[in-house]
Amino acid sequence: MIESQNIEYKTNWRDEYLKWICGFANAEGGKIFIGKNDDGSIIGLMNANELLELIPNKVRDVLGIMVDVNLHLEDGKYYIEIEVDPYPYPVHFKGQYHYRSGSTKQELKGHALNRFLLEKVGKRWDSVPVPDISLIDLKESSIDRYKAKALKSKRIDEEILNDSSELLLDNLHLFDSSLLKRAAIMLFHPEPERFISGCYIKIGFFKTDEDLLFQDEVHGNLIDQIDRAYDLIKTKYTTYAIEYSETSRLEHSPFPEKAIREALHMLSLIKIILMPLQFKSASILIILFSGIQGDYQTNGQPVT
Secondary structure, eight states, rough: OOOBEEEESSSSSSSGGGHHHHHHHEEEEEEEEEBBBBOOOBBOOOSSHHHHHHHHHHHHIIIOOOOOEEEEETTTEEEEEEEOOOSSSSSOOEEEEEEEETTEEEOOHHHHHHHHHHHHHHGGGGGGGEOOOOGGGHHHHHHHHHHHHHHHSSSGGGGGGOOHHHHHHTTTEEETEEEEEEEHHHHOOSGGGTSTOSSSEEEEESSSSOOOEEEEEOOOOOOHHHHHHHHHHHHSSOOOOEEETTTTEEEOSOOOHHHHHHHHHHHHHHHHHHTTTTTTTEEEEEETTTTOOOOOOTEEEEEE
């Protein structure tokens, strides 16, 4: 049996292998065999009985978890099997968080560590509370426009229009105790970029792959960004076919206008999804080409 997501072989014991146990505990669990080489063949241990006592004590004292340590004898050679269960809470090795991925151990840092810790405690990136922000800091007109859009799409009943903003946000699960969540900031705060780097939309019109003719940036909360980006694409970035019927001038969009708005809503959702990943910001780039519709990208990464 070769090394895999749940199997690791070591020829002898070193205390640094506590990191591997930490990695298994933070992932799907697994087994470490001491006294085997990389292909799984047994080479044996001279101090197996000593390790039977040493390893579980080390794991308990350093990692704060319990593991099963079993002694095996095969072909006259002793080896040890360490069984590690997956743990529901984060396990660290002297302040470091390790994770088993494939047949490798990785130390989690930066965005990857933040995402891991949030998931272990049952939170998503957008559900993290933001201190020092209250309802009065949100843009009331954006909340009203959200209500109107939700009513038009039949996602809420008409009587909800009379609900207070506090009740609406509570029903949308945008509070964590008394604190507003990041999702509320992105949706309704007039300047979400004060709290979330790069939370805006870029639109560029290209003649060729390298020949940029003009561009715009759309800032504000997601409710405002969708409407402003829609208006820009419709009025500045779209060429309409024109025909005349008697005395009337008729303009025909090259694509359904509802599709533009739907695409913008999808991009806003992608913005929230990508934030916990290893991207420096949440900015969305819409690329339009002369004569054709282009790609939607986030931080240079295509999402179509």
